[in-house]
Amino acid sequence: MSLKDHYLEEDMDKVLNHIENIMKASLDGLKSAETANEDLAKNALFQIDHSMNSILAYNKKKLGKENRFNKVNEQVRKDWF
Numbered sequence: 001m002s003l004k005d006h007y008l009e010e011d012m013d014k015v016l017n018h019i020e021n022i023m024k025a026s027l028d029g030l031k032s033a034e035t036a037n038e039d040l041a042k043n044a045l046f047q048i049d050h051s052m053n054s055i056l057a058y059n060k061k062k063l064g065k066e067n068r069f070n071k072v073n074e075q076v077r078k079d080w081f
Contacts, residue, residue: 003015003016006059006062007058007059007062008058008061008062008065011058011061011062014054014058015055015058018051018052018054018055019051019055021047021050021051022047022048022051022052024047025043025044025045025047025048025051026044026048028040028043028044028047029041029044029045029048032044
């Protein structure tokens with residue numbers, strides 16, 4: 001499945017920015033492991049956690065929109081018969 005299956009088109013740029021942020025923070029995490037820099041590690045963890053939570057929120061947004069759409073269609077079908 002592609003990203004478009006899980007996120008709204010209007011949110012795709014934001015999702016991609018968060019994915020890029022996770023990649024950069026992962027590199028910072030590796031750098032912190034090499035240098036034993038605790039501050040860099042904490043920042044990397046914060047950035048990854050923030051981006052993951054944001055990405056999951058965008059997915060929930062799409063699921064909520066799909067559920068509302070399905071409920072409307074179901075109600076239309078009920079009213080039709």
